[in-house]
Amino acid sequence: MWLSKFLFCALLIMGFSCWGEHSLTLMNGEPLQGVIVDYQTRSDVLTFRSNEGKQARFKGAQLDDESFKYVRSWAAAQAFKDPAKFRIYVYGPNSVKSWIKRMWRRPPGKVEPILTYETKLERIGYDLKYDNQTGFDLENVRIKYCLFYDQARFDWYQEERAVDVITRPCVEEFAILPNEVTEKMSLKTIVLRNKEHMYRNDGWMLLKCKQDEGRFFPANFIGMILRIEMIGADGEVVIREMRYPDELSNTYVWVEPTAENIDWADDRLDEKTDIAKPPTRFEEMGGTEENEDE
Secondary structure, rough: HHHHHHHHHHOOOOOOOOOEEEEEEEOOOOEEEEEEEEEEEOOOEEEEEOOOOOOEEEEEEOOHHHHHHHHHHHHHHHHHOOOOEEEEEEEEEEEEEEEEEEEEEOOOOOOEEEEEEEEEEEEEEEEEEEEEEOOOOOEEEEEEEEEEEEEEEEOOOEEEEEEEEEEEEEEEEEEEEEEEEEEEEEEEEEEEEEEEOOOOOOOOOHHHHHHHHHEOEEEEEEEEEEEEEEEEOOOOEEEEEEEOOOOOOOOOOOOOOOOOOOOOHHHHHHOOOOOOOOOOOOHEEEEEEOOOOO
């Protein structure tokens, strides 16, 4: 009973204007209103602070089940925000796979196929490692990220070279990240296409995009915005955001992953090199030298 009276003296004067204020209940049913300052899991010591700056400390075990659950959720979110307790390591960008594809122009008849362009494809991505030293099993964690790259192309409408900046939103969801567990994972990837136009017929492509370096249409990996989220004690979304590289320009903006934009066709590419010259149309239809005059 003395603890209840002490806490009432120290905490009853707390108002509801401060961020993080919450009503807790002791095991004997008496309510406490105040702001959580700190909770130490090892010692089970909870610190409350009033608007006037007065503090009271007591054991979390002296709270009822609902209040104790709230305090632990609050403390888990605080630890999650601490880079020293929930550690994130990002490695990359890494080249995961590379291959070559050739495209051929095949005129009718026996005319030999003409190499139109060669594309060197490269799959790029990051690896991520998390180290949970928060003291809590973290629940419903989402690792979200946006990958950015640019891709040069020929704009047939404007009849000039164009460069598109492409954003790939991604999300990985975890029901639980256990305490004192370290795990490394490979994040999703993008595919760069470095295309070289080979065909020199003026009627097929404008002259200015065929000569010298103009025939190359490169792609460049730019970087990533990483957000790691969990739900706080009051239902708010707690977010940690990082940019890679650190100097990634603010012109690259976050795109929220959705069910529609996370499906990425490049995840289903055939990653085998194919540079073989195809048959002529004549050969494809079964023609041979013997039946040429038939």
